[in-house]
Amino acid sequence: MKKNFRSDKHLGQDILVTAKGWYVFLSFIIALTLNLLPLQGNALVIRPDFVALTLLFWCVNQPQRVGMSIAFCVGLMMDVGNASILGQHALAYCVILYFALIFRRRLGIFSLVQQAPQIGLILLIMQILLVLIALLSDSSFPGWHYFLASVTGICLWVPISYLLSLPLKPRSDPSGYETNR
Amino acid sequence: METTPQFFRHGPGPLARLLFFALLSCMLMAEDTRFKYFPELRPAIAVIIYPLQRLSHLPAQMHDQMKLFFASFHPSQENDLLRQRYLADREQLLRLHALEAENKQLRNLLGAVKQIETKTAAKAVMAEILYTPRDPFSHKSTLNKGQQHNIQAGQIVVDDKGVIGQITRVYPWVSEVTLITDKDHSIPIQVIRNSLRSVISGSGKNNELELRYLAINTDIQENDLLVTSGVGGVYPPGIPVATVLSIDRNPEAMFAHIISTPIAGVDRNRQVLILSLLSPLPNNPAETSEIEPKNN
Numbered sequence: 001m002k003k004n005f006r007s008d009k010h011l012g013q014d015i016l017v018t019a020k021g022w023y024v025f026l027s028f029i030i031a032l033t034l035n036l037l038p039l040q041g042n043a044l045v046i047r048p049d050f051v052a053l054t055l056l057f058w059c060v061n062q063p064q065r066v067g068m069s070i071a072f073c074v075g076l077m078m079d080v081g082n083a084s085i086l087g088q089h090a091l092a093y094c095v096i097l098y099f100a101l102i103f104r105r106r107l108g109i110f111s112l113v114q115q116a117p118q119i120g121l122i123l124l125i126m127q128i129l130l131v132l133i134a135l136l137s138d139s140s141f142p143g144w145h146y147f148l149a150s151v152t153g154i155c156l157w158v159p160i161s162y163l164l165s166l167p168l169k170p171r172s173d174p175s176g177y178e179t180n181r
Numbered sequence: 182m183e184t185t186p187q188f189f190r191h192g193p194g195p196l197a198r199l200l201f202f203a204l205l206s207c208m209l210m211a212e213d214t215r216f217k218y219f220p221e222l223r224p225a226i227a228v229i230i231y232p233l234q235r236l237s238h239l240p241a242q243m244h245d246q247m248k249l250f251f252a253s254f255h256p257s258q259e260n261d262l263l264r265q266r267y268l269a270d271r272e273q274l275l276r277l278h279a280l281e282a283e284n285k286q287l288r289n290l291l292g293a294v295k296q297i298e299t300k301t302a303a304k305a306v307m308a309e310i311l312y313t314p315r316d317p318f319s320h321k322s323t324l325n326k327g328q329q330h331n332i333q334a335g336q337i338v339v340d341d342k343g344v345i346g347q348i349t350r351v352y353p354w355v356s357e358v359t360l361i362t363d364k365d366h367s368i369p370i371q372v373i374r375n376s377l378r379s380v381i382s383g384s385g386k387n388n389e390l391e392l393r394y395l396a397i398n399t400d401i402q403e404n405d406l407l408v409t410s411g412v413g414g415v416y417p418p419g420i421p422v423a424t425v426l427s428i429d430r431n432p433e434a435m436f437a438h439i440i441s442t443p444i445a446g447v448d449r450n451r452q453v454l455i456l457s458l459l460s461p462l463p464n465n466p467a468e469t470s471e472i473e474p475k476n477n
Contacts, residue, residue, distance in 0.1 A: 029233065036230070036237040038312050040449060068198045072206065080226040081234065082314040083321035083350075083357050087209030094206065098199040134318035137214060139364060140385040142317035 016061060016168040024065050027054050027164060028074060036081050045145055048153035050160075051078060052126060055093055056119055057161045059100040060107050061168075071097045088133050092126045099125060112158045120154035227352040234311050234323065234355065241451065306330060306455045308338075311355060320363035320383060322346075326455065327354045335415065337456045343421035343444035344368065344409065345453055360447050361422065362387060370422050371410035375400055378410050381422060381441065388447065390423050392439035397430045399437060407441060417456065421445075 031054040039047055051074055058066040075090030082089070099122050100107075107115050127147055135141065193201075212218055252259060308324040326332050328351050338345045338358045346366065350357040359366050364385035371378050377400065384391045395401065405425040411418025421444045429438035 032230070032233050033237045036234050036312050038238060038241055038310060038451070040313065044313065068195075068202050072202050075206070076209075076226055077230050077233075080223055081230050081312060081323070082319055083323065084314065084319045085210050086213035086223060087206035090209065091203055091206035094199055094202040098195055101195045133210070137318075139318040146317060 016165055017170050019058075019062055019065055019168055021065075023167065024058060027058075028070075032074070032077060032081075035078065046148050046152045048149050048156050049123070049126070052093065052096060052123060053119075053153060053157060053160050054164070055097060056100050056122065056157075057164050059097055060104055060115070061161075061165065063101060063104060066097070068094050068097055085133065085137060088130060091133070092129050095129055096122050096126045112161055115161075116154045116157040119157045120150050123150040123153045223350070224352045227355065231352075231354050238309075238311050238325070305457055306332065308356075308453050308455050310451050310453060317387070318385070320360040320366075320385070320387075321349070322358050322360060324348075324356050324358055324453065324455070325354070327352050327356045329354055332356045332455060333458060336458055337416055337420075338453050339420060339456060340445045340450045340453050342446065343423075344416070345445045345447055345450070347415070348455065358453075361390060361443055361445075362447055368416055368422055369410045369412040370407045371418075372401060373406040373408055374402070377401065378412065381407060384440075388442055390441045390443055392425075392441065393436065395437050395439060397432065397434070397437045401425060401428060401437075401439060403428060406444075 028051070031050040034050040035047075037047075055066060055071055055074070071093040072090045075088075075093040076086065078089040078093075079086050103118065103122070107118060110118070124147065127150055131142070131146065213223075306326055308326040310322050311325045312323040314321060324332075324338070332348060332351050334348055334351050336348045338348060344361055346358045346360040346363070348356050349359045360383070361368060361381075362383040362385070364383055367380050367382040369378070370381045379392055379395060381390050381392050383389075392401070392407075403425050406421060407423045407425070409416040409418055409420045409422055423441040423443045425439060425441045427440045429440075431438065
């Protein structure tokens with residue numbers, strides 16, 4: 001059974017149990033809390049966007065669980081917490097969700113480590129979008145170190161998606177669940 | 182059999198949904214920056230995320246509690262230190278009283294107009310910074326005091342060294358302070374050395390303020406201390422704001438390029454003080470007489 005599980009791992013997400021609604025909800029609560037941590041200085045610069053990472057995880061692994069409406073609502077919450085323009089993060093999260101939906105089947109082929117750079121690319125697109133919106137509203141360019149958050153996002157993709165998928169690993173016989181799809 | 186429910190479950194394709202939400206968020210952005218039709222939307226969302234903000238503040242609170250716990254082992258030492266500082270401050274305060282009396286007398290002698298009495302001593306509220314935003318464009322912080330604590334928009338936030346900013350949005354339990362480094366924030370200031378008055382603005386970068394529109398030959402030097410001038414009636418006079426860091430007098434430009442650094446720990450401190458509002462200035466009679474006939 002263990003062997004079967006291993007070989008399936010590279011084929012992607014089909015072995016994961018469908019997440020319960022409360023678990024998705026909890027993951028977003030934790031991600032938002034992490035995003036709202038009162039950090040200062042360098043920690044603030046390299047802090048990745050946990051909400052974006054969580055969104056991407058759900059989109060890549062179980063796209064039926066998160067729709068764009070959820071991304072939009074979470075984005076609005078980030079905007080109010082950030083005191084930025086209302087709708088800025090909402091737009092960014094919807095866009096990364098769209099890209100993740102397009103690349104979903106491709107990403108499923110790769111292992112977690114191979115997924116990381118591609119996730120980083122999506123995060124970079126999000127940050128570029130945020131910078132563009134800010135520049136349009138007369139802010140100055142924040143400097144290149146702003147994009148470091150994407151790099152830490154790449155580094156954290158593997159541990160975060162591993163942790164999030166832990167409770168979704170089937171404990172009993174995995175063949176009893178949706179193998180004939 | 183399977184395809185029909187699938188179609189209903191999925192609804193429109195991803196691109197259509199993206200376009201819909203992109204349009205929605207663009208409309209929201211325009212609404213937020215220009216029209217401001219729904220001012221209630223932001224406070225409503227703020228109430229939803231308030232528990233999350235409290236939750237994310239817990240580690241910092243625990244750290245403070247631990248510090249307090251360890252500090253309680255040497256109360257006598259701390260007491261001595263505080264008493265020493267109290268005496269030193271007391272001495273300065275006495276001197277200030279003497280100076281104030283002297284100032285008043287001199288003004289009387291000169292026949293100068295009496296300074297407008299301001300009620301700054303009413304009530305100041307201690308607050309803590311709950312959250313500083315992650316993106317470097319918005320120089321705003323969230324404080325843990327709001328409408329429930331009688332905070333009003335326009336109040337000044339200071340720390341133990343100088344001005345931090347001004348409260349711009351008030352929610353039920355939290356409030357938003359626009360830091361002095363924000364691009365849209367300006368303070369009327371005065372140079373201590375020669376009482377030159379000007380207006381200082383944020384530059385949108387961390388730890389940087391700009392003195393715009395000062396001519397090249399203006400008498401200003403590096404390390405000059407800039408304090409609030411009290412012009413405009415929003416900021417009480419005499420609170421330190423910044424020191425001049427560098428002056429670039431390019432003869433080709435119209436104005437000198439003057440960069441200064443804020444004195445207060447704008448992005449470092451956690452404990453801040455919210456000053457009470459100054460008494461509102463009397464209305465300009467010329468303006469009211471203009472408006473009244475329109476109403477009739």
